[in-house]
Amino acid sequence: MATTSARLLQLAIPLVKTHGFTREALSRSVLSLPTPHAQPLPDAAITSLFGQGDNARKSLIDTWLEDAREQMKATQSTVVKDVLWARLQHNEPVLNYLPDAFAVLASSSTFLPLDPEPAITHAAKVANEACWIAYPTEKSWHTRRASIAAIYLASELHQLTSPSTTYQFLSSLIETSSAAETSLTEAQIFGSYVFKSWAGIVKSTGVFL
């Protein structure tokens, strides 16, 4: 079967922990082929296959993130905290390279100097995957996913600066979120009772007769 650029991206994923999200990792991917090349690919070949400058790095980062989301499906537990924790653990071998990777994604926009869209998309996709695993029949689709995305994004940012306390931070956010969700639900129920009471009082005054 002919080797494709997609196949090289897959072969470059294990090289990220030693070479980072770099053109060199892509270049060395051919050394992992079933019939390996004698030399890494020249830079001109990387440009031909993946684009100039940071475009090649962006392809590798996107492929790595997609692979990480696929790995979430292998989590044994269906508890959302465990699923998110498994995803955060996947970052650990490449933690040193992640800030640079996110910077590349954030600076890839033609119009904005700093584009928040890649970060939001990344968190949303992780949240979507986590929700499909933990809450496959969830009805409050958007609110649940928005909440999980925010929790994951905050936890990942925390992990970049303080990896050893990430699990505790994730746990506390999920507990707070559950408590907040319960409080919000109770507030909504209470609010509906108050509204119905006042509606009844106004009707009984005969204003609308």
Place this chain on the structure above:
Amino acid sequence: MLSLPRSLARARPLVPSRHIHSQHRTTSFGFKTIPEESKESLVKHVFDSVASSYDLMNDASSLGVHRLWKDAFVSTLKPGRKGPLRCIDVAGGTGDIALRILDHARESYADRETTVDVLDINAHMLKEGFTRFKKTMYHNTPQVSFHEANAQDMPHSLFKDDSYDLYTIAFGIRNCTSIPAVLKEAHRVLKPGATFACLEFSKVNNPLFSTLYDQYSFSIIPLMGTILAGDRESYQYLVESIRKFPSQPVFAQMIREAGFATGGDRDGGAWTDLWGGIACIHTAVKL
């Protein structure tokens, strides 16, 4: 020498018969369909006819833009950036691309070891290229050499397997009888990890721009051929051959079928459109 219309008349099959048609392979020569074996001689006639005024016509018909495209083509490839390369420029008769490759390597990277073998099937075009190089510092140096050969069947003794770092073909592949055969030969002579690059006219996807471009190319260019070169038919062929060339995704697929790996099927991936698709750079890698 026969004029192009008389050559075309001779190229037609004599008496249509079921037996002959079932064995007769045909190809396009501009908008005409001709027997495959006739194309090479007809294209040779075109380029014999246009060789001496080729650069003048390119300047007139593209308003000098072809120079920008060729500059963009070579600067995309960055020859010499990571050390000297052994390059082959196919259908490169007048030496445009070869000269740009050597100049880029020298001026940008102080590289005087990169070499280019210029190959063309047409001796007249090669002679023009050789004459041009005589005015440069590369004449009589190992950096450039000229070879008369067929891109579809390059002699193995001269063009060995796995021997080149860069294969370029600019505005030439559409004139070849069998594009897959050219791509197969390109794959053969390139080293693993080496780059294939093709600059060619392509499909303009914007409908309004495409209409304007058609009007310009079918009215003005053959007229210029008449006035500047005294040969309308040859320039009519050149314009028609552009329309018959495969579109960007189809040509990218042909490149992959030859065994190359390419980027994704989009502008900026397997190909890069220039001026809305009037010209296009296709790149690929032999893995």
